[in-house]
Amino acid sequence: MQFKKATKIALQLFAVTVFTKLIGFIREVAFGARFGTSIKADAFPLALQLPNILFASVFAAFSTSFIPFYTEIREKKGGDEGVRFTNSVINTLLLASSVVAILGFIFSKQLILLQVHASKSEQIFYASRLLKITIFMILFTSSANILQGFLQANGNFIKPVLSSIPFNLAIFVAIFLSYFGYFKKIDIYIVAVGFVFGYFLSLVYQLYNAKKYGFKFYPVVGLKDRNIINMIKFSFPVFISSSMAQVYTFIDRYLLTGTSSGAVAAVAYAGKLNDMVVGVFLFIYLGFSIFNTFKPSSKG
DSSP: OOHHHHHHHHHHHHHHHHHHHHHHHOOOOOOOOHHHTSSHHHHHHHHIIIIIIHHHHHHHHHHHHHHHHHHHHHHHHHHHHHHHHHHHHHHHHHHHHHHHHHHHHHTTEEEEEEEEOOOOOHHHHHHHHHHHHHGGGGHHHHHHHHHHHHHTTOOOOOHHTTTTTHHHHHHHHHHHHSSSHHHHTHHHHHHHHHHHHHHHHHHHHHHHHGGGGOOOOOOOOOOHHHHHHHHHHHHHHHHHHHHHHHHHHHHHHHHHTTTTHHHHHHHHHHHHHHHHHHHHHHHHHHHHHHHHHHHHOOOO
């Protein structure tokens, strides 16, 4: 019975992951068809680097460390206390990310200058303006990552993966709009808004699914909660190990900004293609691992 359940989950995860990876790849193709390897296309990855790469690792680390703490609290103190802890973590991260977003908006140019090497002034101009928009996505990714951990801790692994569908749809709409009328004049900026709105839709989708497991949002901040303090401490090793690949990406883009126009965009496109292929084969490997772990013994 356990074997059948594990196999079913593995197959579902594989199918959903391949599907969402393909949608993400098509999104990149659409973006590339619209902006190619222009200055704007170069500036966009730089504007996403701080909120989407650096903070993605931070929030992913919190999501990973959240699960054991939430599970322990739920088992010892009940589901209501587990929901309270979840709200406390979400609101604490929301408060911290709001401060960071405001500072990022104010000092966007300075933050971009830290990420570039002998870059062109036009590239810096676009990247700093785009960062004023994209920095606000961390308000939604912080909460979405915790809700993803909440769903996984309650045994739902499919819904968190499917949350990328509304995210990608918002970006497709933004790219489509960038071809027409007034939106054509603000083409790259409307796509940045699409990214932020996509993360908002992803969060709404996570909230909808979390309610099925008893989650209710209410304002409570746990700055002095010992469980949250311990969870943050526990997150640091996870963050360090998970962020190394992002550090390499940061260094690559830093060096590329001193080369020819379009180099950052071209490498970003290649990276997305690589992520899709690696992601698909990784889930194939995980599927076989689960299969071998739970398959019935031939000895009966």
